[in-house]
Structures are given as structure tokens and as C-alpha cells.
Amino acid sequence: MTVQELPGAAAYRPTPPPAWRPRTDPAPLLPDPEPYRVLGTGAELDRALMLKLYAELVRGRRFNAQATALTKQGRLAVYPSSTGQEACEVAAALALEERDWLFPSYRDTLAAVARGLDPVEALTLLRGDWHTGYDPRRHRIAPLCTPLATQLPHAVGLAHAARLKGDDVVALALVGDGGTSEGDFHEALNFAAVWQAPVVFLVQNNGFAISVPLAKQTAAPSLAHKAVGYGMPGRLVDGNDAPAVHQVLGEAVARARRGGGPTLIEAVTYRMEAHTNADDATRYRGSAEVDAWRDHDPIRLLEGELTARGLLDEDGIRAAAEAAETMAAALREQMNTEPSLAPMDLFAEVYAEQSGQLREQAAQLRAELEAEAR
Amino acid sequence: MTVQELPGAAAYRPTPPPAWRPRTDPAPLLPDPEPYRVLGTGAELDRALMLKLYAELVRGRRFNAQATALTKQGRLAVYPSSTGQEACEVAAALALEERDWLFPSYRDTLAAVARGLDPVEALTLLRGDWHTGYDPRRHRIAPLCTPLATQLPHAVGLAHAARLKGDDVVALALVGDGGTSEGDFHEALNFAAVWQAPVVFLVQNNGFAISVPLAKQTAAPSLAHKAVGYGMPGRLVDGNDAPAVHQVLGEAVARARRGGGPTLIEAVTYRMEAHTNADDATRYRGSAEVDAWRDHDPIRLLEGELTARGLLDEDGIRAAAEAAETMAAALREQMNTEPSLAPMDLFAEVYAEQSGQLREQAAQLRAELEAEAR
Amino acid sequence: MTTATDNTTARRADKKPATMAQALQRAMRDAMAEDPTVHVLGEDVGTLGGVFRVTDGLAKEFGEDRCTDTPLAEAGILGTAVGMAMYGLRPVVEMQFDAFAYPAFEQLISHVSKMRNRTRGAMAMPIVVRVPYGGGIGGVEHHSDSSEAYYMATPGLKVVTPATVEDAYGLLREAIACDDPVVFLEPKRLYWSKSDWSPESPAPVEPIGKAVVRRAGRSATLITYGPSVPVCLEAAEAAREEGWDLEVVDLRSLVPFDDETVCASVRRTGRAVVVHESSGFGGPGGEIAARVTERCFHHLEAPVLRVAGFDIPYPPPMLEKHHLPGVDRVLDAVARLQWEAGH
Amino acid sequence: MTTATDNTTARRADKKPATMAQALQRAMRDAMAEDPTVHVLGEDVGTLGGVFRVTDGLAKEFGEDRCTDTPLAEAGILGTAVGMAMYGLRPVVEMQFDAFAYPAFEQLISHVSKMRNRTRGAMAMPIVVRVPYGGGIGGVEHHSDSSEAYYMATPGLKVVTPATVEDAYGLLREAIACDDPVVFLEPKRLYWSKSDWSPESPAPVEPIGKAVVRRAGRSATLITYGPSVPVCLEAAEAAREEGWDLEVVDLRSLVPFDDETVCASVRRTGRAVVVHESSGFGGPGGEIAARVTERCFHHLEAPVLRVAGFDIPYPPPMLEKHHLPGVDRVLDAVARLQWEAGH
Numbered sequence A, B: 001m002t003v004q005e006l007p008g009a010a011a012y013r014p015t016p017p018p019a020w021r022p023r024t025d026p027a028p029l030l031p032d033p034e035p036y037r038v039l040g041t042g043a044e045l046d047r048a049l050m051l052k053l054y055a056e057l058v059r060g061r062r063f064n065a066q067a068t069a070l071t072k073q074g075r076l077a078v079y080p081s082s083t084g085q086e087a088c089e090v091a092a093a094l095a096l097e098e099r100d101w102l103f104p105s106y107r108d109t110l111a112a113v114a115r116g117l118d119p120v121e122a123l124t125l126l127r128g129d130w131h132t133g134y135d136p137r138r139h140r141i142a143p144l145c146t147p148l149a150t151q152l153p154h155a156v157g158l159a160h161a162a163r164l165k166g167d168d169v170v171a172l173a174l175v176g177d178g179g180t181s182e183g184d185f186h187e188a189l190n191f192a193a194v195w196q197a198p199v200v201f202l203v204q205n206n207g208f209a210i211s212v213p214l215a216k217q218t219a220a221p222s223l224a225h226k227a228v229g230y231g232m233p234g235r236l237v238d239g240n241d242a243p244a245v246h247q248v249l250g251e252a253v254a255r256a257r258r259g260g261g262p263t264l265i266e267a268v269t270y271r272m273e274a275h276t277n278a279d280d281a282t283r284y285r286g287s288a289e290v291d292a293w294r295d296h297d298p299i300r301l302l303e304g305e306l307t308a309r310g311l312l313d314e315d316g317i318r319a320a321a322e323a324a325e326t327m328a329a330a331l332r333e334q335m336n337t338e339p340s341l342a343p344m345d346l347f348a349e350v351y352a353e354q355s356g357q358l359r360e361q362a363a364q365l366r367a368e369l370e371a372e373a374r
Numbered sequence C, D: 001m002t003t004a005t006d007n008t009t010a011r012r013a014d015k016k017p018a019t020m021a022q023a024l025q026r027a028m029r030d031a032m033a034e035d036p037t038v039h040v041l042g043e044d045v046g047t048l049g050g051v052f053r054v055t056d057g058l059a060k061e062f063g064e065d066r067c068t069d070t071p072l073a074e075a076g077i078l079g080t081a082v083g084m085a086m087y088g089l090r091p092v093v094e095m096q097f098d099a100f101a102y103p104a105f106e107q108l109i110s111h112v113s114k115m116r117n118r119t120r121g122a123m124a125m126p127i128v129v130r131v132p133y134g135g136g137i138g139g140v141e142h143h144s145d146s147s148e149a150y151y152m153a154t155p156g157l158k159v160v161t162p163a164t165v166e167d168a169y170g171l172l173r174e175a176i177a178c179d180d181p182v183v184f185l186e187p188k189r190l191y192w193s194k195s196d197w198s199p200e201s202p203a204p205v206e207p208i209g210k211a212v213v214r215r216a217g218r219s220a221t222l223i224t225y226g227p228s229v230p231v232c233l234e235a236a237e238a239a240r241e242e243g244w245d246l247e248v249v250d251l252r253s254l255v256p257f258d259d260e261t262v263c264a265s266v267r268r269t270g271r272a273v274v275v276h277e278s279s280g281f282g283g284p285g286g287e288i289a290a291r292v293t294e295r296c297f298h299h300l301e302a303p304v305l306r307v308a309g310f311d312i313p314y315p316p317p318m319l320e321k322h323h324l325p326g327v328d329r330v331l332d333a334v335a336r337l338q339w340e341a342g343h
């Protein structure tokens, strides 16, 4: 017996809950099931852009190697290398206009440098003579951020403020796969979507959060699928395919700029080095996995395709390598001089105006330093 | 010119990123586009269950009314009423076995009472003579939780611990639509999915977080869509359709119990009263909206269908009402006696063993109380 | 001095009683009207005007972009405020209750408090975090915490708390104008306290960092702030019967701390009691007693005593009166100031 | 006493130097072996054995269900630990660094610390929150906070910090066995400190809440804990040249606080300096100085002084040596103890 057959059933009409309105269709928010790729697909390639990407990748790789070497020499306190992830780092820098803002994590020195930041300023945090080595406002690069995912709400707030002001500024925030588990990730994405803030979130899924593999981090179909729950589009991209990352980022930035709201992008990549120089990656992963990823190296992929297509030749390869060496030599030189330390700066900008209490403490330190100098 | 036509292109094969494995298919995780309903669909109904649900709804409504009245009389410090949401409250209680655990929020006194908790113990927090008025372990009901969404990781941890121990215990955690914006919601769901913990999350989307409507809380297609980003199934249900909520909860609990992992359920409902007695709902919503929801009242819906189907008659309706009145009279009587206050309990269970410092402070208070009594 | 008194009386004439909640509202309103970069955000601050109605009318007057109901997530609120400040805005954030500011703790400690210093001054954080705090209003658990010890222990933050309607207005204006982050603690139980104060001619206030002597006295100093100021003033009145003439110092600003005013008073009186509602152990009183003792040791006839909330979780509504330091406990402490020893 | 000495020498024979990190590991291992309800969870605690290797080998020996790599979310870690404790487990949670415990602040303050009290004892929270804290290891920002003031100010928590390898083992065993929540602060820069300590015959330790006199002396008392204990011992040695015989008290437990041991020492010496790495203002030293003064006022020849980190955000690696209280600053403070005034 069904309800239709019942006496009086026709009279019974449950009203639909009035607050329930069919909301956004989730379908367009869902990422593709496989990471988006350009290389190897036969897609048309812009030669100038490709050569620029290639040169930056080579430079970036060299930057990572040099910074790691400087760490071994004791010139940096620590270096979290982005070797293997250069396509993401470089594309993130190139996707932005000058007026846009970049919100990097501790691993994204390279993105900041590729954006034009002086390498010494970019490395100051990791050298250890100060925290942030540059003026974030001047470069529109937020301080390299260590507490995971905390930079994401900053990006949302800044993008929102810019939009309220009528500036067509976009904020691009970088975060790791591990960082997506933090509450701040959730809150930032939700605020962004509710406010339709012009912000793009790029998750570099490099397979690990220190020693913890992605499988212990999430059970989601992909990190990009998290977008659906915020009502923003999710994109999945091969993070070692530089033109693909560049394109997907470019589309998301353009979308944000024209008022289309935020996008969450997951770039699938791999951290080739240990978490930092202080980490021992052999404790949690085998070399076979690392070797397999070597075959999917972002530089190798791009170089292979550009060479195959005749867009790059030996001379071009040599020129890129040489430019990278020049950069590395300059960096070595700059970093091999002792930084001038400014102990009194400890007190200088704790508050806009120094309190009496801090003046006393500063005086104490000054006296100690003078006594030492004598 | 495509890549295939290029000289050497055939030789170029980008290796798929090895860490990338096609993960879970998102399709089965997606909720239905419309809230699931039983009433009005002609589905078969279990008479005994329906009458139980009906009796509990009527009792629950009366309980809410009585608690609100007690608040007006100064017998409770505050009461966040679940009037209009009784179907969710009652179904949550009935979906659980005795060995299962309930994790209620401040609004879910009714769920605790429907589970069998003594109403006075359940109302202790809101009367204000102590915080938690019952032994959570004995009743397997966690303390009514005020800091939003913080009870969710507790439910996950408990369910996980039970599973590790080999007990087939399920935890059901209740949270509001506003609570889904908190970081703890995100972290709890992620842990649950990664650990495949036997936990069910029921979001009572009652349209508001105090004054803030859902549209300012999220841009998601539905709150149930958030499930996808954690790799757990999302279910959307009409929260005023008691048999529907009961069924969806029952399925999720069964799934969790047999090792199938967590489920996120969004029940679309409406808070008919103000946020609490201290709130003035007219400041943020019109009476038209409230009236529209009155037509979709959970008791009215169930009563209508059961009557129409001949499963309930005037006698049954009267019997339910009378039982509710008896409960209310008993509650009034219990709550109209002054609670016996135990000021010295302030110090009793701060630590397992009282520190010397607290002994001193307790002595001070005792002396003051004795002086007052004299 | 006749003229001054006359003037005061004249000004009083156009004044009507206002509550502390109204004065706070007015402070934000005036700041928003003067400075378009001032933005208010939080839970229920818009349409509802806040659960204590402190932001009442702001969304209506300035629009929802200036006074915004956010999603329900405190770390998100403060985190986005950081980003807004990075772009040049001056966010005023409301945390709905003391204990509900805890989710934002990491943003506050690791970013808000440090940003100026870590960027060598390039990036200021002119953010005000308004926190209704303390008990005495019959709130259920998590609604009555005195969390000032956490903020005081965090370099880079300023911590301010008004005890009068006038200060509520003045200090909040100062806090919003301040280029440093200010945790602005609003004593919940004083929200409805009244004063003949007119928003049209707000009294000029001292800049943040100045304590004030609320009552002059010679026997001993009560050092206090926020919700305990009225308690201490009442205790001082009651103490007259016992022959004690108590001075009451209202700190107003916990950070920076006004050593000068406090120590000048203690040096005069030779005895002091710190009074606050927050737990005693690890609470503000320890710092205050220690620094006063460091600076006034040889002026002290007795150790600086502390009257504070007990070292327990905040009690349920029906028992809170046993926890809150009241007039009797203050007088008990005053009695223990070793009067036999001299003076 | 010859026999006792002989015994000690005999026991010494089978001892080999162990680091504090190893002693901590051993404490967890022994606790896990004895009690199947002890579970370790945190970021990287499993396969990697923790970034400081303090949980090394536990996952291998006890399985990943007993020593679990969690998703990266501190509130989630502590929040699920609460649920596990509700079901009868004894979770030992690792926060990777001091500043990364802040996301878990709400869970710690609003649930962990209060659960026993709010349920009238029905629901204990036998959770240990291990927090590597403090500086001196060249860490970049957010890796060197001394966050003990926050925990001390929270009723319901115990706060413990070892300064020796022996105490690291003993106190962690006690913390795990404790039915109350314990914030267990591990001084990062002492992780690699060594001692001739054998895990096979761990020295018995006093229960949580007992301070210990690390060095007896008669001129003044240095009250300290954790990473500053070795600094104070060194300062005490150096002070001999100046003619000062300093007593050094290692608190070991900040909550509960051992007034007895501390005050007995101060009453003997008549002078005291509190030394810690945490910022001075609002830091633990205020509480300690205040309570010692309350209890020993008439024994004090000079105010209790404090030597602490400056009231600034923790400095970058190359400058941290200027911030950390060292031997010289301790001696400077001792010199200011008004020696001219008597004794």
C-alpha cells in the first residue's frame, strides 16, 4: 500500500522547507578526475612563455641547490628546498601582476625570488639574522609563513580589503598538502567563498608533510575536491607540468580578478629532497619512489617537450644553465659575507612607540654590548 | 601542429606522477540534490516506530515549551530551545544503541532526554547549579558542549578508541550549521575519515547561527557537500521529516558499526524560537519565514501522514499529548524546588588530589560560608 | 577652583546617562565616521548589533562592508583581519565571549603580536580585538573567563580594559587610533553601568598606558582594573569605618603598565593589595605585586597581597558569587597588611 | 655513609650516558609496555620517531595504533585525545614545537583543563601534552617560544618541566601515570644533554609537585626550572669567586607549585632571584616572586629579583644569545641584591 492509495493522502502535501533553496550546482565545482596536463598533449605552446618558464625553472633548480649548499656550509640556519617543485614555484610567481600579492610558506622562497625579490632578502629568515628580510608592502609578498595554513586567512582578508577598495588585486596563497588539514585552511576557504574574495589557493601536494604521506593526511578523492564543500571550483593539475600549472593558475587569477571569486588548485608534485636539511628522508621513504619521480622531473619534462618540438636547442639549454650559474655565483658571494647584525633591533619595532619597560631593557642590552666591545 | 606530428614527439612520454593514484571515486560521496524525504512519498512505514517517533516528538515539543516557561520563571539561567527541530533530536536519540555515545551541543538537551537522561540532570547546566549534571560515562552522553564544534573531535577520538579496543560502539556528534565553519569541524571530519572511525556527524541546519543566516555562513551547494572533501559520504535529509531523519541516521550508524567509516548528514530544519530566551529574533528575521516553516512542522507533518494513513487516530493523539503533559508536570515540579547548592564542590574536582594551594582557598571559602551561616 | 566646578556643573547639564555598551558603540561609530579604513567584523555584529548590542546600528549606518557578520570561525575572523590590516585597513574585531577568543589564539600570538617586529616595522597591525570578559552575569560555562593573563604574557600586544563609561569611550577611541594591536577587554558586568556622560562632548582621556587614581587615600593602595574597580571603590568606602583610608588605582592599561602612577601611590601608602577577578595563580596580580615590590621594597610595611578569583575553572552561575572577589575579601586582605607593624 | 657511596658507585658501573631525548623515549616505552591504554599521537611521531626522535621506535615496537602519525592539525590531535581519554585511554600527545601548540589552545583551556571539574570528577583527563619549548637551538621564528605562562594561568592543568636526564624519565612516567592533564614542557636545548643514567635502573623520583635543591648555598637562592637550571648552576659556580654561595632550586613542577621547598630556601638565604627564559612581563617569575614575597616578606633582605627573557618576540637565531638569560645576567641580578644592607 503506498501513500497515494491511502484515504486522504492526496490532501497531504508536505511543504518544502522554505529556507531550502536549490543552491549552486556542485558539478562545475568538481575537479577533473586526472591532473590537468599540457605537456605531451599536443596543445599549442607559446614559445616566449615556454622559454621564460624554462629559464626560470633552471634558475630555480640552481637556486635550490645553491641554498642547500649554503646550508651545509653553515651560511643558512635551515633550508626547506623546493627542488622538484620548481614548476609550481615559478608558475606562482609568473601568474601574478605586479599589483597582486603572494602569500608564501616557508618552502616558497623560490616563488618570492622568481617574483623578483632580492635573494638575500628572501633568505634572511633562513639565514637567521632577522625574521622577514624584506618590506612585504613594497614587494607585495607577505612574510614567508611558518605556522601552517595561517597565511591563508591573511590572503583572504587582503583580497577582500582590496576588493572593497575597488582595486583589482588578486592574492595567491601557497600551502602544502599537510597544511590542508589545519583548521585555518578550512576557515580561510570558507571566508573566501562567502565573501567571493579574489584569492587563489594553490596546494602543492608534494606527497609528504615531513614524514607523513598523503594517505595519512586525507581520505579525499583529491585535495582539489575540498573546493566543493566551500562552493568554489577545484582544479587538479600536474604540478610538474610547468605550462599546465601556469595555465591553470592564470585562469584562476583571471577569474578572481574579474569578480568570479576564489579557486582551489591542487598541484600534484613531489619533494625531491628531505623536508629540510635537518631531516632524514630515508627514514620514511624509499629511493625507488624518489627515482620514479625523477622521471617526472619538471625541468626534464619541459626540456624534453621543447626540444622535441624544436622550441629549444642546445644553445638555449646552455644559455639557461649559464644564467643560472651566474645567479648562483652572485648568491654565493652575497651569502658568504657575514650579515651585519643589529641586536638593538630586538627592541626597535615591538611597538610603534617604545614603552618605558622596553627602553630599560634595551638600555641593559646596550650596556652589555658596550661592555663586551670594550 | 600538434605534439604527435612533431619530430621526436613519440619518444616523449611524461611519466604519470607515481604518488598519484586514482583515488576514491567522488560520485558516491555526493549527497542527493534534494533533501531525502519519507513522508509524502508513499514509502512503507513501520507503525510501531512511527508511533514511537510521534510520541517522542510530542513529548519533545512539550519539553521545549516547559523549559522555555521555566526560563521565563527564572528557574533556568538560559534555554536554547530546539522547538521545530524535534525530529532531529528524537531521531538522534533513537538511532543509537545503549552502548553508543551521543555528543550533544548546548541545543541538544532534548536528544539527551530522549535518550533516557533524567531531565533535571540534563538541565543542570542551563539551570546553573553545576556544569554537567550527569555522569557522561554512565549515560554515554558527553557533556552538553558550548564551544562550537569542539565536541566533534571528541566524538572521533572516542569512536576511534572504541574501534581500537574492538568494541562495536558508534559515536553520534551533533553540530549546528554555524558550527560547520569552525576549524574543529574540519579537523574532526578529516581525522574521522583518515582513521575510518565509526562516527556519524549530524548537522542540524536550522537556517541560523544566532542572527547569521546560512547564506552568510557558506557558499557550498549544501553543507552535506562538505563530506566529499574528506572522502566520506554526505547525506542531505529533510530534518523535519522524522522517519527520514531516523532512516538516514540509522543507515549511517549501521554503516559506521560495520566498519564502513564516518558519514556527514545535513538535516535541513528550522529554529522556530529565538536563539535562546535572551535573543530577540525579530531583529534578523521576519514572521513570514517563521510562518512558512510552521507549515512544515515536524509534528504536523508526521501527524498528518499518520492520520491520513490511518496509523494514528484521535485517541492516539490525545494519549501522546497526555503523556507529554504528565512529563511536563513532573518536570515543573522537579525544577520548582531550589537545587541544593554545593559551593565547596568548586574545589573538589579541579585535580584528582587537591593541591595545598587549593586546600588553602577551600578553607577560606569554608570559613566565609560558616561566617555567613552564623 | 570655583570656576572649574561651575564649568563642570554647566557641562553636566546637557549630559544624559549612558551605559558602557552605548559608549563603546559610540566610540566605534565616531571612529568609523572619521576614518573610512575602520572596519568592524565578527559574529552577529551586523544585523543583530552583537549579542551585547555594542555594535548596534553600525551596519545600518555604514553598510555591511564596514560592519560585517562573518562566518562563525574566530581564527578566520582574526586571520582575515590580519590580511585587511596588511592592506591598510584598521579592523576592529569582536570576539563574542572570552572563551570564544581561544580559537584565534595562534593568529593572535604568532602573527598579530609579532608582525611589526618581524617585518622591522614595515607592517603594522592596527587591529583591535574586543573581548567581553569576566563573570558576574550568570553565564553558563565558557562565558565568564578572565583571560587577561594570556594576553599580558604576549609581547607585542597592548592590553586595555575600561572600568567607567567615560574610559570605555576614550580608551576604545585610543585603541582604534593605535598603530599597535590592542586586546580590548570589556568587563561584561559593567556593560549596563551608567554615567552622566554625553557622547557629544566626550571627556578627553589619557593615552593608553596611563593608570588613574580613582580615589585618593593614605592607608593603603588597592591596585585594580576593569570589573573590580567598582568593588574596590565600595571596599574603600566600607573601610572608612575600620579607620582605613584606601587609595584606589585603576590601571586601565595592563600593557603598557604604568609603573609610575602605581609606585607613586604605593610609596605614599606603604601597603598594597592587588584585586582582580582572574585566577590568582599565574594571573596578572603576580606580575603587579612583583614589579611593585621590586620598585618599592623599602617603602613596604607588608608584602603586597593579592585578592583574586580562586584557582579553579569558572563556576556555574549559581555559585559564581563565591568565586568573585567581593568587598569582604578585599577588606580581609587589607586587614592582613600587618597594621601592628607601624605607620 | 660509606656503604651508600659504594652502592652508588656500584650502580654507576652499569650506567652509560643517555640523553634527555632518550630518557623521554624510554619513559614512554616503559609506560606503553606496562599499560596498554597508553597511546602516543602527534605529527611525525610514528615512522619518523618525531623531529627530535623522542618517540623513536615506539611505532615499530607497539604498532601504529599505539603510536600514531596523525593528520596535521593540533586542535584535532588534542581534541581526539580528549575523546580517547573519555573512552579510558591515556593519550600522550606530542606538539611538534611550542608555537604549534597554539592551535590546540581552545581544546586545552575549554575542555582538557576543565573536564574533571565540570563533570564532578566523573570524567578524568589523563592526557599528557608534550611540548618541546624554549630557545637556544638556532630555530627560526615560532620554534623557540617559552609558553609556560599560558599554561600556568590555567586552573586544572599541571605543568611540569625536567632539567635533568633522570627527571626527564621520572617526571614523564609520573605525568603519564597522573590522572590529571599534564603539560609536559621539554627544554629543547637540553634534549642532547647527557647523564650517566641507565634506563635499566631508573632513579626513583619524587611525585609531581616537588622542587629540588640542586645546589645548596647560603648567600641567596636562585629559583629556576627547565633550560635555565644549567645556567643557574654555572652562575653559582662563577659566583664563588665573588664570594657568594648560591643555592639553586629546580622547580620541576610549575603547577602544583612547591612553596615549601622554595620558601624554606629563601627563608634560609634571605635573598632570591627567579631565573627563566620566558619573557619577564606576565611570565612565571611574577607569580613566583609574588608568592615568595607573600610568604617570606620578613626574611627578605632585598626584593626578589627576576632575570628573564626580554619582553619581545623571540629573536632570530643569530640574535637569540642576546635574549637568553645567561650567567652574566644572573650574576648582575645577584649583585643587585642589596648586599650592603646586611647579612
Ligand SMILES: Cc1ncc(C[n+]2csc(CCOP(=O)(O)OP(=O)(O)O)c2C)c(N)n1
Binding pocket: A107, A146, A147, A148, A175, A176, A177, A178, A179, A180, A206, A208, A209, A210, A271, A275, D043, D072, D096, D100, D103
Ligand atoms: C601549525 C604548525 N604545526 C606544525 C608545524 C611543523 N611543521 C613544519 S612543516 C610541516 C609539514 C608541512 O607539510 P606540508 O604542508 O605538506 O608542506 P611541505 O613541507 O611538504 O611543503 C610541519 C608539521 C608548523 N610549522 N606549523
Ligand SMILES: Cc1ncc(C[n+]2csc(CCOP(=O)(O)OP(=O)(O)O)c2C)c(N)n1
Binding pocket: B107, B146, B147, B148, B175, B176, B177, B178, B179, B180, B206, B208, B209, B210, B271, B275, C043, C072, C096, C100, C103
Ligand atoms: C567557539 C564559539 N564561538 C562562538 C560561540 C557563541 N555562540 C553560541 S551559539 C552560536 C551560534 C551557533 O549557531 P549554529 O552552529 O548554527 O547552532 P544553533 O545555535 O543554530 O543550533 C554562537 C556564535 C560559541 N559558543 N563557541
Ligand SMILES: [Mg+2]
Binding pocket: A176, A177, A178, A204, A205, A206, A207, A208, A209, A210
Ligand atoms: Mg607536503
Ligand SMILES: [Mg+2]
Binding pocket: B176, B177, B178, B204, B205, B206, B207, B208, B209, B210
Ligand atoms: Mg544554526
